Amino acid sequence: AMWLLPKITSLIDYPTASVAYAARVACVSPTAVSTTDVTCASPGLPNGDYHVLVALSSGLQLLSSQTVLFDLSITSVMPNSGSIGGGTTLVIDGAGFSTVPGSNVVEITVPTSTTFLNGLLQCAVVSATATRITCVTRAHLAANADVDDPMAKRVMPAPTQPRGVRVFICDPVFYNSTLLRDYCTSLPSTPHTRCNATGGASCDYSYSTALTPAIQGLAPTRGYGGSIIAIYGVNLDTVAFVDLLQGGAVVGAATGVNSSASGIFCTVPTLPPGAYNLRLRKASGELGVDALGVGVFTYYPTISALADNAGSLAGGLPLTVNVGGAGLATGPNNSTANVVTIAGLVCPIISVDSASQLHCRAPSINGFVSAEYWNMGSNSYSLPDLTTWTRP
Numbered sequence: 353a354m355w356l357l358p359k360i361t362s363l364i365d366y367p368t369a370s371v372a373y374a375a376r377v378a379c380v381s382p383t384a385v386s387t388t389d390v391t392c393a394s395p396g397l398p399n400g401d402y403h404v405l406v407a408l409s410s411g412l413q414l415l416s417s418q419t420v421l422f423d424l425s426i427t428s429v430m431p432n433s434g435s436i437g438g439g440t441t442l443v444i445d446g447a448g449f450s451t452v453p454g455s456n457v458v459e460i461t462v463p464t465s466t467t468f469l470n471g472l473l474q475c476a477v478v479s480a481t482a483t484r485i486t487c488v489t490r491a492h493l494a495a496n497a498d499v500d501d502p503m504a505k506r507v508m509p510a511p512t513q514p515r516g517v518r519v520f521i522c523d524p525v526f527y528n529s530t531l532l533r534d535y536c537t538s539l540p541s542t543p544h545t546r547c548n549a550t551g552g553a554s555c556d557y558s559y560s561t562a563l564t565p566a567i568q569g570l571a572p573t574r575g576y577g578g579s580i581i582a583i584y585g586v587n588l589d590t591v592a593f594v595d596l597l598q599g600g601a602v603v604g605a606a607t608g609v610n611s612s613a614s615g616i617f618c619t620v621p622t623l624p625p626g627a628y629n630l631r632l633r634k635a636s637g638e639l640g641v642d643a644l645g646v647g648v649f650t651y652y653p654t655i656s657a658l659a660d661n662a663g664s665l666a667g668g669l670p671l672t673v674n675v676g677g678a679g680l681a682t683g684p685n686n687s688t689a690n691v692v693t694i695a696g697l698v699c700p701i702i703s704v705d706s707a708s709q710l711h712c713r714a715p716s717i718n719g720f721v722s723a724e725y726w727n728m729g730s731n732s733y734s735l736p737d738l739t740t741w742t743r744p
Contacts, residue, residue: 353378353379353382353406353407354378354379354382354390354392354404354405354406354407355376355377355378355379355404355405355407356376356377356379356394356395356397356402356403356404356405356420357372357373357375357376357402357403357404357405357415358372358375358400358401358402358403359372359400359401359402359403359419360372360403372403376405377395377397378395379392379393379394379395379404380392380393380394380395381393382406390406394420394422396450396455396521396522396523396542396543397422397543398422398424398541398542398543398544399422399423399424399425399448399543399546400421400422401419401420401421401422402419402420402421402422403415403416403419403420404416404420422448422543423447423448424446424447424448424449424519424521424543424544424545424546425446425447425448425545425546425547425548426444426445426446426517426518426519426545426546426547426548426549426555427445427446427447427548427549427550427553428444428445428446428549428553428554428555429442429443429444429445429517429554429555429556429557430442430443430445431557432514432554432556432557432558433514433557433558433559433560433563434489434557434559434560434563434638435489435559435560435563435564435565435634435638435639435640435641436491436492436493436509436510436511436559436560436561436563436564436641437491437509437564437565437632437638437639437640437641438488438489438490438491438492438638438639439488439489439633439634439636439637439638439639440488440489440636440637440638441478441486441487441488441636441637442458442475442486442487442488442489442517442557443484443485443486444458444484444485444486444487444517444519445483445484446483446484446485446519446545446548447482447483447548448482448545449480449481449482449483449484449485449519450480450482450521451480451481451482452480452524453477453478453479453480453485454477454524455480455521455522455523455524456477456480456485456519456520456521457474457477457519457520457521457522457527457533457536457537458474458475458477458485458487458517458518458519459472459473459474459475459517459518459519459520459537460472460473460474460475460489460515460517460557461515461516461517461518462492462494462510462512462515462559463494463510463512465494465495465496465504465510466494466495466496466497466504467493467494467495467504467507468494470534470537470538472534472537473489473490473492474490474530474533474534475487475488475489475490475517476488476489476490485519488637489557489559491509491639491641492509492510492511492512492559493507493508493509493510493641494507494508494510495507495508508643509561509564509566509641509643510559511558511559511560511561511564512558512559513558514554514556514557514558515556515557515558516547516555516556517555517556517557518537518544518545519544519545520533520536520537520542520543520544520545521542521543521544522536522537522542523536561587562587563587563638564587564640564641565585565586565587565588565590565591565632565634565640565641566585566586566587566640566641566642566643567583567584567585567630567632567640567641567642567644567646567647568584568585568586568644568646569583569584569585569646570582570583570584570630570646570647570648570649571584573648573649573650574649574650574651574652575620575649575650575651575652575677576620576622576625576651576652576653576654576676576677576678576679577620577621577622577623577651577678578619578620578622579619579620580608580617580618580619581606581617581618581619581620581649582615582616582617583615583616583617583618583630583632583647584614584615585614585615585616585632585640586613586614587613587640588611588612588613588614588615588616588632588640589611589612589613590611590634590635590638591609591611591616591632591633591634591640592609592611592633592634592635593605593606593609593632593633593634593635594606594609594616594618594630594631594632594633595630595631595633596620596621596623596628596629596630596631596649597628597629597630597631598626598627598628598629602631603623603628604620604621604623604628605621606618606619606620606621607619607621616632620649620651622678623651623678624651624678624679624681624682624707625651625652625653625677625678625679625680625681626650626651626678627648627649627650627651628648628649628650628651629642629647629648630642630647630648630649631647651677651678652677652678653675653676653677653678653679653680654675654676654677655673655674655675655676656674656675656676656708657674658671658672658673658674659671659672659674660672663714665716665717665718666716666718667713667714667715667716667717668713668714668716669713669714670702670711670712670713670714671692671694671699671711671712671713671714672709672710672711673692673709673710673711673712674708674709675707675708675709675710676708679707679708680704680706680707680708680709680710681704682704682706682707686704687701687703687704690704690710692710692712694714694715694717695717695720697715697717697720698715699712699713699714699715700712700713700715
């Protein structure tokens with residue numbers, strides 16, 4: 353077996369040596385390469401110098417006179433600021449990082465709030481080497497609970513001052529969720545970086561309002577595929593893509609995006625009827641924000657024609673409805689996903705042939721129509737002007 357022990361300054365200082373021995377950490381997969389050499393894989397350790405302790409099969413234990421330096425450090429973070437909406441790709445240079453991407457937990461320091469009680473926001477690691485980590489920032493949307501918002505659900509985009517970025521080494525098998533990784537970073541024993549930036553380099557990052565595209569309005573707010581829409585806001589000149597999301601997933605992208613500082617013109621794609629959230633995206637991948645929740649475009653169908661559109665007040669006859677615009681909802685539940693009404697009464701759907709046509713059975717409207725019977729003179733062959741004529 354092999355262990356790593358924190359550096360012992362004096363072997364005759366028994367209390368200190370005892371504490372170091374108790375703090376020893378097992379080295380993984382110890383292997384005897386020869387009669388004089390052994391190897392092992394070191395686990396993640398806090399910064400510092402460590403002795404190597406080897407236990408022989410005879411029970412004899414050997415302690416190295418020299419130490420191994422474990423130094424987890426950051427020398428630079430680039431860029432040092434980005435969009436509040438997240439999506440910024442950070443390149444973190446340093447030393448001692450794990451080559452397993454999932455073992456590195458990158459935390460950006462943000463103001464403490466009800467949303468971020470520990471004042472840390474994780475950056476999603478994409479790749480890692482021993483000297484460089486690449487991660488993508490998440491949106492900084494925060495709120496503080498108060499009497500009007502006791503659960504702090506009304507999160508808003510919040511800029512930050514430059515604050516430190518740190519890297520922690522956590523076992524991805526045990527710490528396999530955002531919450532568990534946050535717990536790992538709170539443990540005093542978890543290895544974490546120190547800032548070793550020199551010259552003009554920095555270990556800090558900030559969320560900047562000036563770098564954040566923000567939606568403030570949309571016109572029109574409803575339409576269908578091929579409609580040209582105008583998006584109003586600030587810092588829009590860097591927007592290259594407009595995504596349409598439903599349920600948090602991207603389902604389409606606008607075309608012909610033409611951006612200026614305060615406005616974007618684009619053409620929405622063909623999508624099924626429904627409400628879609630618009631998301632602004634730069635060419636770099638950085639995302640915009642919609643703090644007011646006004647970036648919602650609704651696809652709606654239009655009636656292009658009716659067939660068999662005359663029948664008894666008692667209902668019962670089939671009606672054919674031809675639909676344009678965003679069309680009809682199609683799929684296994686299309687009979688319940690579409691609703692047709694006549695004078696406010698539901699016309700039960702018989703079948704949905706395609707996104708552009710359905711058949712429904714006309715409802716009875718007896719009791720819902722006011723009727724007047726006029727007894728005109730025998731020589732009258734047409735009704736008078738009903739808006740001005742006085743009843744007899």
